[in-house]
Amino acid sequence: MNRGIEPIETLCSQLARLPGIGSKSALRLAYHILDMPKSSAKELAAAISNACDKVHHCSICGNYTDVDPCRVCTDKTRSDDTICVVEDAKDVLAMEKMREFRGKYHVLGGVISPMDGIGPDDIRIKELIARVRQGGVKEIIIATNPNIEGEATSSYIARLLKPLGVRVTRIAHGIPIGGNIEYADEMTILKAMEGRREL
Amino acid sequence: MNRGIEPIETLCSQLARLPGIGSKSALRLAYHILDMPKSSAKELAAAISNACDKVHHCSICGNYTDVDPCRVCTDKTRSDDTICVVEDAKDVLAMEKMREFRGKYHVLGGVISPMDGIGPDDIRIKELIARVRQGGVKEIIIATNPNIEGEATSSYIARLLKPLGVRVTRIAHGIPIGGNIEYADEMTILKAMEGRREL
Numbered sequence: 001m002n003r004g005i006e007p008i009e010t011l012c013s014q015l016a017r018l019p020g021i022g023s024k025s026a027l028r029l030a031y032h033i034l035d036m037p038k039s040s041a042k043e044l045a046a047a048i049s050n051a052c053d054k055v056h057h058c059s060i061c062g063n064y065t066d067v068d069p070c071r072v073c074t075d076k077t078r079s080d081d082t083i084c085v086v087e088d089a090k091d092v093l094a095m096e097k098m099r100e101f102r103g104k105y106h107v108l109g110g111v112i113s114p115m116d117g118i119g120p121d122d123i124r125i126k127e128l129i130a131r132v133r134q135g136g137v138k139e140i141i142i143a144t145n146p147n148i149e150g151e152a153t154s155s156y157i158a159r160l161l162k163p164l165g166v167r168v169t170r171i172a173h174g175i176p177i178g179g180n181i182e183y184a185d186e187m188t189i190l191k192a193m194e195g196r197r198e199l
Numbered sequence: 200m201n202r203g204i205e206p207i208e209t210l211c212s213q214l215a216r217l218p219g220i221g222s223k224s225a226l227r228l229a230y231h232i233l234d235m236p237k238s239s240a241k242e243l244a245a246a247i248s249n250a251c252d253k254v255h256h257c258s259i260c261g262n263y264t265d266v267d268p269c270r271v272c273t274d275k276t277r278s279d280d281t282i283c284v285v286e287d288a289k290d291v292l293a294m295e296k297m298r299e300f301r302g303k304y305h306v307l308g309g310v311i312s313p314m315d316g317i318g319p320d321d322i323r324i325k326e327l328i329a330r331v332r333q334g335g336v337k338e339i340i341i342a343t344n345p346n347i348e349g350e351a352t353s354s355y356i357a358r359l360l361k362p363l364g365v366r367v368t369r370i371a372h373g374i375p376i377g378g379n380i381e382y383a384d385e386m387t388i389l390k391a392m393e394g395r396r397e398l
Contacts, residue, residue, distance in 0.1 A: 005254065005263065005265050005270075006265065007249050007250040007254050007265055008254060008263065008265075010246045010249065011246045011247060011249075011250040014242060014246040014247075017239070017243070018228055018231060018243075019227065019228070020224070027289075027292070028218065028219075028289075029217055029218070030250065031263075031288060031289050032217060032218050033247060033251070034254055034263055038251050040216070041248070041250075042248060043213060044213045044214070044217075044247055045244040045245070045247040045251075047206075047209045047213040047214075048210060048213075048232055048240055048243055048247070049240070049241060049244040050206050050209065050210075051206040051207060051209070051210040051232065051233060051240075052232070052233070052237050052240040052241060052244075053206075054206040055206050055233055064204065064207065064230075064233055065204060071204075088234075089230060089233075090226075090227075093226070
């Protein structure tokens with residue numbers, strides 16, 4: 001037990017607040033941190049503190065950045081006429097891994113979810129409309145997740161944007177590459193059938 | 200990709216140095232930390248930094264503590280005549296969970312392991328001998344792990360301590376409570392047979 005060793009208790013409870021880290025893992029991590037050379041532990045603390053101080057949301061796309069506007073928004077080799085709309089910053093990472101998309105992004109910072117009290121005004125939809133109104137945008141690709149909230153958010157955005165004369169598309173849903181039809185759920189198969197294309 | 204966002208890259212590489220956290224988990228944690236209120240992230244950084252500053256090894260038993268000697272060593276309700284010898288500080292936690300042992304501890308800070316270049320002088324054996332020589336100790340319970348290094352360390356310590364007229368014991372090895380004989384390995388069964396007791 002750590003009763004009495006307040007700095008260890010505090011460290012454990014702080015670590016246990018991270019996702020996927022329960023009280024046992026937190027304890028293991030805390031002891032590992034204590035076992036590390038003091039300079040390494042200080043570097044870890046400084047990295048956390050520094051990231052919070054220096055990283056903020058890009059004023060244009062809403063992605064995390066340490067400069068404003070972010071490097072994607074100011075990248076001259078990327079086209080301004082296509083904007084990919086995603087739920088959060090991690091989705092931008094996933095999209096960039098593909099190395100194919102050369103447009104810009106718009107990070108909503110969430111999805112419409114009445115159950116959680118999140119309405120259209122709580123996510124960055126207004127900012128998206130403003131970007132489209134500024135002109136120069138030909139296509140909005142909506143890449144929210146294929147679940148109830150993601151679909152609802154997608155329809156909501158499409159309804160607002162279409163009158164502005166911009167093409168609004170949704171990424172395809174279907175059997176993932178390397179996936180197995182046998183094990184696919186019925187919704188995925190339904191979407192794959194609906195989205196079928198001529199060969 | 201985070202290319203360019205140096206504070207995020209640094210945070211990820213720092214987090215990935217923790218045990219059980221690979222590059223994907225590190226990324227997930229880094230984004231979670233960025234998503235947290237800034238004050239919470241600062242608290243986490245401060246907890247790490249503070250633990251490193253305030254926690255050190257007890258000058259008597261070698262366990263982690265924020266006061267010296269530690270609270271176990273100065274606890275008047277615990278007997279001085281029994282010392283439980285363990286490999287590292289986490290083992291003290293495990294022992295204390297039992298809530299039965301009311302003696303003191305001695306944390307070796309490792310085990311003798313010629314393969315890793317760790318000899319008897321690299322762990323706190325001298326300090327243990329000194330504690331026994333000071334008198335008042337009747338029994339030394341050796342609770343190193345039941346592996347080659349743990350056994351070797353145990354025998355080494357026993358050989359040094361026995362001439363000092365102290366009782367040296369080793370914790371029992373056998374089938375764990377709730378364990379299944381069918382699935383126990385042969386070494387465990389051998390130890391369980393060797394350690395059998397009259398009913």
